[in-house]
Amino acid sequence: MNSTGSISQENYLKAIFKLQNEHGIASNQAIAEKLAATPAAVTGMLRKLTELEWVEHTAYQGAVLTPKGKQIATSTIRKHRLWEVFLVEKLQFKWDAVHQWAEELEHIGDADFTERLDAFLGCPATDPHGDPIPDANGDWAGNERVILADVLACNQEFTVRGVSNSASDFLRHLDALNIQLGKQFSVVEHFPFDGSWEWKDESGVNVRVSREVASQLLVELNRPQMSSKSQ
Amino acid sequence: MNSTGSISQENYLKAIFKLQNEHGIASNQAIAEKLAATPAAVTGMLRKLTELEWVEHTAYQGAVLTPKGKQIATSTIRKHRLWEVFLVEKLQFKWDAVHQWAEELEHIGDADFTERLDAFLGCPATDPHGDPIPDANGDWAGNERVILADVLACNQEFTVRGVSNSASDFLRHLDALNIQLGKQFSVVEHFPFDGSWEWKDESGVNVRVSREVASQLLVELNRPQMSSKSQ
DNA sequence: ATAATTTTTTAATCTTGCCTAAACAATAGC
């Protein structure tokens, strides 16, 4: 029941999985972009993955995963995120430095290996960037995280739960702003002029956050939104 | 100062390193055997490694590592053995199951990664099979381990310190005999007829050990060899 | 509807690492 692909094949399946979740189908071009390859390379690999019955590919249309393909993709993502937890929690890496290594580690080990790693780490629910870790069946709890831009009310309290961009420079910028996952803020003001925000953290310290930053944060609303519409 | 090769290149360097330590030079054929490749493949790779200045290869003679090549080889071996410690100590793998995964993990990570892993594991001196773990410079403490066949005196006490064969079936056989690294025995008798041994463990239990098993165990003599030459 | 643009596919090549079979060196036997 559990088979596995080559490193390259697994990377394609991961990319298709993520694109499919976003757009329903994975276009040739989007896959190429995600993997930093050429569209011609994608056409070639899709032929191979279709033969393996891990994707269904309609020429000129795009690709979707078969159940088997989805299983390999989620298992790879599970390993990726578990390894990221390991690197941060056990090896004390900063959260902006783990992705590159997880990208290699994710292709190692079988189901038994993964379950041992998971148990060793205490079955974490999310990775260091707040992304959910699929269980052994490839499922994960639906998450309540929402893009900050949707939270317009003043005094709204929220907790930072994730990032929608895990690039190192963004993560280091969050470090500089002293914004960590799990930290709680309330909205002081939102400036339509440039889309920036002012927040207050739990110890009463105010923070200014640009639109660029806020739009890439995933937050959880803390209480059934107090009805104070305007300050 | 620290560069790194492809997976295949690192495997060649490891093989050459080990053969060079045993025979002074690594013959084409011995390398091929160790890597389960053909001599023709070895010739090809040696050309490449020579260009990289990681080995010196004289046609029809054999290969030796340059300092750079030795550095990559020992770093790979260091990673291999550290990962084996991780797998046994942290993920509770049996010692006969870790080599295959370490063979893949050894190619991941840079010097910083390796030092973090080492620190996390408490800077172990040996891997689960008793093999010494090179330090960050590729050096390790000379070990006092000796093949059991050289220990002929009765009543000689010794501690099992390693195996010269890490094949799964041998390791599982040791498990069956209840022989673990660090366990102490004394020689009761040696039977020249078939080369087998009788030992007594610390709690007075006697064990019979075949020549095949004894000849693949590395032991440390416990005391300045009592001069009882014959019983 | 037709033309222009974008996207995908095909075709021809490249690289890495491997193989088999044949040619070539080195060694050993006599």
Place this chain on the structure above:
DNA sequence: GCTATTGTTTAGGCAAGATTAAAAAATTAT
């Protein structure tokens, strides 16, 4: 010293995964 054997290298090829450039299909614009 010549011959047989062993070990090494060359030659020719294959597979996976990529690339570039050109052809074909789909989409968008007029």
